[in-house]
Each structure stands twice: as C-alpha cells, then as structure tokens.
Amino acid sequence: MSRDVSVVIVAYNSAALLPACLAAIPPECPVVVVDNASPDDSALVALAARPGARVIRAERNLGFGPGANAGFAEVVTEFGLLLNADASLEPGAVAGLVAAARRYPGGAMFAPEIIAPDGRMQFGHDLPFRRLRGPVVEPSGDACCWYVGGSAMFLRMSAFRALGGFDPGIFLYFEDDDLCLRMRAAGHALIHVEGARVRHEGGASSAPSETLNWWKAFHQGWSRLHLEAKHHGQAAAWRLALSEAPGLGLKALFRRQDPRREKWSGRAAGMRAWITGRKATEIALGRRRQGPSGT
Known part of the structure; x- marks a missing residue:
C-alpha cells in the first residue's frame, strides 16, 4: 500500500527537524524534499537522512504552496502526502490513509488524526466562507470535514492535478483553505480518517526568529x-x-x-x-x- 504514496516535504531552515520526520516515513514510500533556498543545511541533512530521496534545491524561496507544487510535479504515484517538517508519522498512518482512500472513492483529500505534543487532537478549523457556522467538533470515527490542514494532507493526485494544485499566487498561509474550498466546489469529499495518526509540533517547521x-x-x-x-x-x-x-x-x-x-x-x-x-x-x-x- 505504501508504494502507492509519495511524500512531499517543503523545507525552510528545517535541518533540525528533517531527520526525525524522514525516519518515520515507510521505507517503500518515494520521498521528495523541496528545499526553499534554506540558509541552513536542510538539503544536505535530507540527503543524509534519506539517501534515496529526491531533493529539489530551489534557487529562491518559492513559498509553501508553490514549493509543494514543485514537489508534486515529481510524483508519479496514485496518492501524495504533503507533510510538514515538524510532523512525524506514526506506524500504520500511511496504510490507514490509503485504505480510507480505497473505501471512499469520492474523497480527494484525507486528513489523518493530528496529535499535538500535549496529546490532544488538532482538528483544523472552520473555513472562512462556510455558511452554516458552529463549533468545530472533534470527529468520532471516519467523518466528512470542511478542512484538511497542510501539516499532513493526503491527496488523490488525479483530483489535485485536475484543479491545478495549490494557488501559485499564495506565498504562505491560507493555501490549504483555498484548496479545500476548490475541492469541495468541484464535488470532492474531504474526509478525516480515524486511527491514521501524525505527531505535529506545530509552528516549528522553520527555525524561529x-x-x-x-x-x-x-x-x-x-x-x-x-x-x-x-x-x-x-x-x-x-x-x-x-x-x-x-x-x-x-x-x-x-x-x-x-x-x-x-x-x-x-x-x-x-x-x-x-x-x-x-x-x-x-x-x-x-x-x-x-x-x-x-x-
């Protein structure tokens, strides 16, 4: 199952985080790391931690969405997983996401359970333009959802490519909201998957300053x-x-x-x-x- 998934990581000043992130990815998954012209050794660290990875060294900082697009342009598998450098897959997470994609052929984006350092689930947020407002309720079991966050976003590549990927005009922030809105407008379901877990530090993908x-x-x-x-x-x-x-x-x-x-x-x-x-x-x-x- 994991051979059907390529993992894309967009890195910027992420040298301290990449070894743990890459080590948790199943060995059979192709990996693409896009180094957004990091001033640190992110590219070299990625190659050392995952010798078989495809490392793209951007000449300038492309931004998150455009960087992800550059990574997904290299993907030939049926599914893609966009993963933050400060996120770490738990065992079985990729297999669980693939199984969910097989169960729900109408789904184009799938969200794993994102677990914060304190053990709580990070269940995204409400979208800016949803007409029926209300509290964001943590799901029980697999559930349709409004939002799949960019920290760990599992994609059916055919649907992602049909929409043109992430908005190339957005450098950073709300690129995931935009993609969710476009996916739903195109008639695709967004599905939160129970049991497929990813640990996420949150806000630590780049060295702070x-x-x-x-x-x-x-x-x-x-x-x-x-x-x-x-x-x-x-x-x-x-x-x-x-x-x-x-x-x-x-x-x-x-x-x-x-x-x-x-x-x-x-x-x-x-x-x-x-x-x-x-x-x-x-x-x-x-x-x-x-x-x-x-x-």
Missing part, C-alpha cells in the same frame, strides 16, 4: 485578503481590509510593549501590500523596512 515571525504575519494579512477576493469578490476583500488594517496598524504603533505588536504590524503591512497590488510571491521574505508597521 523575530524577522521570520513578522513575515509570517505579513503573509497572513496578504493571503487572507487574496482568499476573500478570490472566493467572495474584490468588494468583500476591500471591506475586510478597511475594517481590519487600520486597527492593526494603530495597535502596533501605540502598544509598543505588547508581545503581539510584531504580529499586528506584519498583518497590517501585508494587507496594505495587497491593497496596493503587490504580489506575495514577488515579496516573499523580502527586506523589512524599519518601523512598527512598515514593510
């Missing part, structure tokens, strides 16, 4: 407006931008001692970049201008 955290917040702001415009129209995106960006900028400017200041500053800057028509994939992790809410 203040600058990187700011850029993550920047792309959260930009991608949220991109998603709104794509699925609800430009007017809706402008309404969202005008309702949130000024307040974020003001909080970043005046609450200088608040630990959330960097996040507010980054998100406000990302929203302003979207408003002015700048492309996230061209900005990437570009040089940050000095100031509490600058780009």
Whole structure:
C-alpha cells in the first residue's frame, strides 16, 4: 500500500527537524524534499537522512504552496502526502490513509488524526466562507470535514492535478483553505480518517526568529485578503481590509510593549501590500523596512 504514496516535504531552515520526520516515513514510500533556498543545511541533512530521496534545491524561496507544487510535479504515484517538517508519522498512518482512500472513492483529500505534543487532537478549523457556522467538533470515527490542514494532507493526485494544485499566487498561509474550498466546489469529499495518526509540533517547521515571525504575519494579512477576493469578490476583500488594517496598524504603533505588536504590524503591512497590488510571491521574505508597521 505504501508504494502507492509519495511524500512531499517543503523545507525552510528545517535541518533540525528533517531527520526525525524522514525516519518515520515507510521505507517503500518515494520521498521528495523541496528545499526553499534554506540558509541552513536542510538539503544536505535530507540527503543524509534519506539517501534515496529526491531533493529539489530551489534557487529562491518559492513559498509553501508553490514549493509543494514543485514537489508534486515529481510524483508519479496514485496518492501524495504533503507533510510538514515538524510532523512525524506514526506506524500504520500511511496504510490507514490509503485504505480510507480505497473505501471512499469520492474523497480527494484525507486528513489523518493530528496529535499535538500535549496529546490532544488538532482538528483544523472552520473555513472562512462556510455558511452554516458552529463549533468545530472533534470527529468520532471516519467523518466528512470542511478542512484538511497542510501539516499532513493526503491527496488523490488525479483530483489535485485536475484543479491545478495549490494557488501559485499564495506565498504562505491560507493555501490549504483555498484548496479545500476548490475541492469541495468541484464535488470532492474531504474526509478525516480515524486511527491514521501524525505527531505535529506545530509552528516549528522553520527555525524561529523575530524577522521570520513578522513575515509570517505579513503573509497572513496578504493571503487572507487574496482568499476573500478570490472566493467572495474584490468588494468583500476591500471591506475586510478597511475594517481590519487600520486597527492593526494603530495597535502596533501605540502598544509598543505588547508581545503581539510584531504580529499586528506584519498583518497590517501585508494587507496594505495587497491593497496596493503587490504580489506575495514577488515579496516573499523580502527586506523589512524599519518601523512598527512598515514593510
């Protein structure tokens, strides 16, 4: 069963995490590691930890979704598993996901049970545009779901390719939400699979830094407006931008001692970049201008 699955990992500054991640992947699974121009030794570490892996060394940081697309372009198996570098498969996880895909031929995306370090299940989140709102309820048994997160996303490759993969315009964040929305619009089911378990550290795929955290917040702001415009129209995106960006900028400017200041500053800057028509994939992790809410 595992021979029907290729695992794709997008790495950026992930050298400390890749050995454990790669060691947990069944030996018969083809593995593709996309190194997003990491300043550390991610590519060399991946080759040492998994000598048979296909390691793609990008000349620049492509972003998460475009990096995943580059990895999946190398996949020839029926299924693909997108796996974060800070995630680790438990024994039987891949076989369980393949078995579920065979049981549910109408499913195109499958979510394993994502287990946090404290032992609790990380069951995704609600999608931004779901009409029937309500609490996200942890499933019991296999269950249809609204969202499959990018930390461990099992894909039927024929459906993924038919939709063109991840949105190439999104550098980081909400690329998984966008794919879920497009999969459901195309009539495919998203299914949470009981018993297929993945351990996930969460937020640890790249070595942390203040600058990187700011850029993550920047792309959260930009991608949220991109998603709104794509699925609800430009007017809706402008309404969202005008309702949130000024307040974020003001909080970043005046609450200088608040630990959330960097996040507010980054998100406000990302929203302003979207408003002015700048492309996230061209900005990437570009040089940050000095100031509490600058780009």
